[in-house]
Amino acid sequence: MNNFVFYNPTKIVFGKDTIKKLNKLIPQESSVLITYGGGSIKRNGVYEQVKQALGSRKVFEFGSIEPNPHYETCMKCVDYIRENNIDFVLAVGGGSVIDATKFIVAAYYYETEDKWEILETNGQYIKKALPFGTVLTLPATASEMNNGAVITKKATLEKRAFHSNYAFPKFSILDPQTTFTLPEKQISNGIADTFVHVMEQYLTYPVRNQISDRFAESIIITLLEEAPKVFANTMDYDVRANLMWAATMGLNGWIACGAVQDWATHMIGHELTAFHNIDHGTTLSIVLPGVMKIQREEKGEKIIQFGERVFGIKEGEKQEIITKTIEEVEKFFKSIHIPTRLSEVGLDEKCIEPIVQRIKDRNWSLGENGTINYEKVRLILLDRL
Amino acid sequence: MNNFVFYNPTKIVFGKDTIKKLNKLIPQESSVLITYGGGSIKRNGVYEQVKQALGSRKVFEFGSIEPNPHYETCMKCVDYIRENNIDFVLAVGGGSVIDATKFIVAAYYYETEDKWEILETNGQYIKKALPFGTVLTLPATASEMNNGAVITKKATLEKRAFHSNYAFPKFSILDPQTTFTLPEKQISNGIADTFVHVMEQYLTYPVRNQISDRFAESIIITLLEEAPKVFANTMDYDVRANLMWAATMGLNGWIACGAVQDWATHMIGHELTAFHNIDHGTTLSIVLPGVMKIQREEKGEKIIQFGERVFGIKEGEKQEIITKTIEEVEKFFKSIHIPTRLSEVGLDEKCIEPIVQRIKDRNWSLGENGTINYEKVRLILLDRL
Numbered sequence: 052m053n054n055f056v057f058y059n060p061t062k063i064v065f066g067k068d069t070i071k072k073l074n075k076l077i078p079q080e081s082s083v084l085i086t087y088g089g090g091s092i093k094r095n096g097v098y099e100q101v102k103q104a105l106g107s108r109k110v111f112e113f114g115s116i117e118p119n120p121h122y123e124t125c126m127k128c129v130d131y132i133r134e135n136n137i138d139f140v141l142a143v144g145g146g147s148v149i150d151a152t153k154f155i156v157a158a159y160y161y162e163t164e165d166k167w168e169i170l171e172t173n174g175q176y177i178k179k180a181l182p183f184g185t186v187l188t189l190p191a192t193a194s195e196m197n198n199g200a201v202i203t204k205k206a207t208l209e210k211r212a213f214h215s216n217y218a219f220p221k222f223s224i225l226d227p228q229t230t231f232t233l234p235e236k237q238i239s240n241g242i243a244d245t246f247v248h249v250m251e252q253y254l255t256y257p258v259r260n261q262i263s264d265r266f267a268e269s270i271i272i273t274l275l276e277e278a279p280k281v282f283a284n285t286m287d288y289d290v291r292a293n294l295m296w297a298a299t300m301g302l303n304g305w306i307a308c309g310a311v312q313d314w315a316t317h318m319i320g321h322e323l324t325a326f327h328n329i330d331h332g333t334t335l336s337i338v339l340p341g342v343m344k345i346q347r348e349e350k351g352e353k354i355i356q357f358g359e360r361v362f363g364i365k366e367g368e369k370q371e372i373i374t375k376t377i378e379e380v381e382k383f384f385k386s387i388h389i390p391t392r393l394s395e396v397g398l399d400e401k402c403i404e405p406i407v408q409r410i411k412d413r414n415w416s417l418g419e420n421g422t423i424n425y426e427k428v429r430l431i432l433l434d435r436l
Numbered sequence: 437m438n439n440f441v442f443y444n445p446t447k448i449v450f451g452k453d454t455i456k457k458l459n460k461l462i463p464q465e466s467s468v469l470i471t472y473g474g475g476s477i478k479r480n481g482v483y484e485q486v487k488q489a490l491g492s493r494k495v496f497e498f499g500s501i502e503p504n505p506h507y508e509t510c511m512k513c514v515d516y517i518r519e520n521n522i523d524f525v526l527a528v529g530g531g532s533v534i535d536a537t538k539f540i541v542a543a544y545y546y547e548t549e550d551k552w553e554i555l556e557t558n559g560q561y562i563k564k565a566l567p568f569g570t571v572l573t574l575p576a577t578a579s580e581m582n583n584g585a586v587i588t589k590k591a592t593l594e595k596r597a598f599h600s601n602y603a604f605p606k607f608s609i610l611d612p613q614t615t616f617t618l619p620e621k622q623i624s625n626g627i628a629d630t631f632v633h634v635m636e637q638y639l640t641y642p643v644r645n646q647i648s649d650r651f652a653e654s655i656i657i658t659l660l661e662e663a664p665k666v667f668a669n670t671m672d673y674d675v676r677a678n679l680m681w682a683a684t685m686g687l688n689g690w691i692a693c694g695a696v697q698d699w700a701t702h703m704i705g706h707e708l709t710a711f712h713n714i715d716h717g718t719t720l721s722i723v724l725p726g727v728m729k730i731q732r733e734e735k736g737e738k739i740i741q742f743g744e745r746v747f748g749i750k751e752g753e754k755q756e757i758i759t760k761t762i763e764e765v766e767k768f769f770k771s772i773h774i775p776t777r778l779s780e781v782g783l784d785e786k787c788i789e790p791i792v793q794r795i796k797d798r799n800w801s802l803g804e805n806g807t808i809n810y811e812k813v814r815l816i817l818l819d820r821l
Contacts, residue, residue: 052677054451066439259674262681265654273646289644292437296647305690
C-alpha cells in the first residue's frame, strides 16, 4: 500500500428535496452569482427551486457556459463578478459549469495578469478564491466533491487541468430528482465518465491495497447493476440516487487512497475533445479498451483481478481471462449506448497523427509506469478506428 | 437510499515514516501539549519521533490517560492547559487518548460550569475548541477521522458519547509501523471494534444503498483476509496498513452515507464497560452475536445478503442461511482470539439485571427500529452467558 495524503472538506447534502437547504448553506447577506450552462435548469424547475431557496439575497446570473468550458468564457465571467461586487458563486449544473466556476473563483483573485498560467502550473500558485457551492444536475465528473477542473482554451484548442485546495466547493447539493430529465446521451456519458475515473485509479498494478481496490470494484459493480435499470425506467429514484452517488465516489479521492494511478485514457481523450469536440465521456469509452489492449502485459494482474471480481470470469488461461475482461468492458459501453470506436463519432485515421504529434512535442510519457509515449498513443488510436 | 449530509474535513497523512510531517502540520509558533496514555509511546520510539518532528516548539506533556478515559482525568488536563497557555494539542495514542483530547479541547472553551453537560447534550452547544491533531498508534475506533468521542464518569460509572464538528482533528498521521509492537489483545480488540462499527451501519434493513453496502462488505472482507495474517506475521507492513486503514474507514462516515444505522451493540457494550471495565472491543464481540440472534427477523434480509456476499453462503433455506451467517461471525471472533461469551470475561448472570434496570430507567428503545427495549436487552445478554 502506497503512502498518501487525503483531504476533502466539501460538505455533501444528498437526497430528495434538498435544494431548499441552500438557504442555510449560503450566508444571508451574500450577493450570489448563479453560473449555469445551456439553460436546461430553466426548463426542468431547478432554477426556480434555487431562486426560491435564495430568498431575499441579491442574485445575479451568468449562463451559457459551454460543455468543455472555455477559458475565454470564464474570463468574461470574472469581469462580470468584478463589476457587480459578487461575493458568493453558486454553480448549478454538471461538471462543465462546476469546472468553469472553480477557474472563475480562482482567477478572480489570481495575481498574474495572464490567468491561463493557472492551467500551466496546475493551480499551485493559487492563494485565494471566492467561496462557492454547487447544485449538481448531471452526475459524471465528481467535480462537485474534488479540487480539480479542466478548462479549454478556444484560441489554441488546448484542454488542461488544474488542482487546488481553494477549488473545493464549500458544499454540494445532490438531489437525484434533478437528473430525471437528462437526455439519454448525457446519462451514457456520465456513466462512462464514472466508469473510467474508477479504472484510472484502479487498473494499474497491485500494491496490496485491499480497501481501495474493493471500493473501486464496488462502484463498478453498482454501475453494472444500475445502468440497465436507468434506461428501462428513467423515473426510478433509487437508481438515479445510486448512479449519482457512484459518480461522486468515482473521483472524490476516496478510492485513490494508497492507490497507483494511470490517467492515460483521460490525457488521450482530452486531445480528441480539444481537436474534434467529442463529448468527454465518449472519448473515454473509445480510448479505454485500446489502453487496456496495448497495456495488457503491464496491467495484466489487475485486469485478471477485475475480470474475476467484477465480471465473474474465473475459467481459462491468464491471457484468455485478460482478453475476455477487455471484451466485457467494451460490451458494457455498448450496453449503455455509447461509442467505442472513432468511426462511430465520424473520425478516421486522419485524426491520429495530429494527436500523436502533440504528445511527441510535449514529450509526454503517460500511464502508471510512464511507458505510454507518442508511439504507443498511435497504436492505441489505431486500435480504436 | 436515504437522504444524508456528509462532512469530514480531517486531513489524513498515511504511510511509512510520516510522523516527521508534524513539523509542517503544526504552526511553528505553537505551544504544543502532547496527550498520551500508559506510556507505550515512550517504549516503542513514537514519542522520540514526535519530539524530534516538533523541533524547537515549546512542548508540554499530559500522560496517563486511561482506557475508556475518565471525565475526571480530562478535567485535570483542562486545568493544565490553562496554567500553561497551550494553544495546540497533539493526541498520540489510540481511541481513548484521542477521545479524551476531543473532550478536553471542547471543555476548555465550554461556557457552562459543569462540563459534563457536553456529554448530556451530545455536544450540541459546543461553539469553539482548541485546535488538535493526532498521531494514531492503535487502529480501532476511527476517532482519528470523525467528530465523536466517548467519555466515562468515574464517579457514577456512566459512559456517554458526544459529537461536534469542532471535534474533528485538523489532521491525523497514520504510520502503520507504529502498530508493530501492539500486544495481541489490542490487535484483537481493534479488529473486533472495526468489525462491529461496520455492522452497526450495515446490518439493519435494505434501502437500495448499493455503494455503502458494498463499501461496508469490502471492509469486512479485508478484515477476514488480513486478520489471520497479522497473527501469523506481526511485522508485515502491508497487513498492518490494511488493518489500520480499515479501522479508519469503519467509522469515518463514508459507509454511513445514505445508510440506516443500529448501534444497539455499542449501547449495550458501553454498559458492560461502565459496570465491569471490560475492554470496549471485547464487549462488542460478546454482544453482537446476541443482537443478531434476537433481531434475526428484523435484520433477516441484510443478514442473508451479508452471508452470501461476505461468507459465500448460498445454499439453504433463508432461516438456515441466517443461522449459518451468525455462526460465521462468532467463528471469526474466535479466530482473532477475542471472547464472545460473558463467562469468558468472568461474568455470570448476576451482571445482567443492573444493566437491564439502567436501560429501563432511561426508557431506551435501541436499534434501527427502536424495538430493543430493556426486555430484549435481557434476552440478548442471557444468550451471551
